[in-house]
Amino acid sequence: MKLSALKVDAAAIETGEWVGDIPGSGDLRLKVRGYQNAQFRRLQQRLIDAVPRDKRRGGRVDPDEMDKITSTCLGSTVLLDWSGLEDEGGAAIPYSKEMATELLTKPEYRQFREAVIYAATVVGEADAAAAKDDEGNSSGT
Template sequence: MKLSALKVDASAIEDGQWVGNIPEMGDLEVRVRGLNNAKYRRIQARLIDAVPRAKRQGGRLDPDEQDRITATCLRQTVLLDWRGLEGEDGQPVAYSEELATELLTKPEFRRFREGVIWAASQVGEEQAEADKADEGNLPTA
């Protein structure tokens, strides 16, 4: 494997980028940071450390606690904006922290949360792939 195949766009992971073509999400696009952004890791570690022992089964977090921590991290550090989200009346729904929290935490919106996770996992990869393709198109000396 070439070293260039290991590259990601670190600035996109930390600053975010728009991601579309999210599976099963129609025209929805989200502006997200990458899942491994530094703030995500810090908040996740703090929240995991704060979970009481009673909510740890054999050293593992209770699934409800895992979901709560993931939703909190996504809301605070990953999801920045969206476009293409419509209300039942067909009108665009503007991004708000309150609605983002609802969509990321309520079980009935699990598909949205999974879409955000998928999009965040793509951040940094697309630019790195474009850079690799460009490298292949450069004339040799």
């Protein structure tokens, strides 16, 4: 494996970029910072440190509590915007922190949460950046 294949775009991870072609998400595009960006890690650590002892087993945080922490971190430090999200009538749903929090925390919207995690995972990857460059050079644009 070439060393260049292991590079990431650290700036994109911290500032964010648009990600489309999210498996199982149709035309949804998400503007996200990279998973585990610096703000994410700081907030995650603060929230984990604040978990009461009764929600820790053997030094590990209860999985339900960890899901809440992850959702909070995604909404506060990863998800920045979206496009292509519509209500049942086909009207665009504008991005808001409140709607993002609802979609990231309610179990029935787990697929949306997984889409955010997927997008945040690919932000800054060299292959994703190359694919984006290729799109810009295609004859269809």
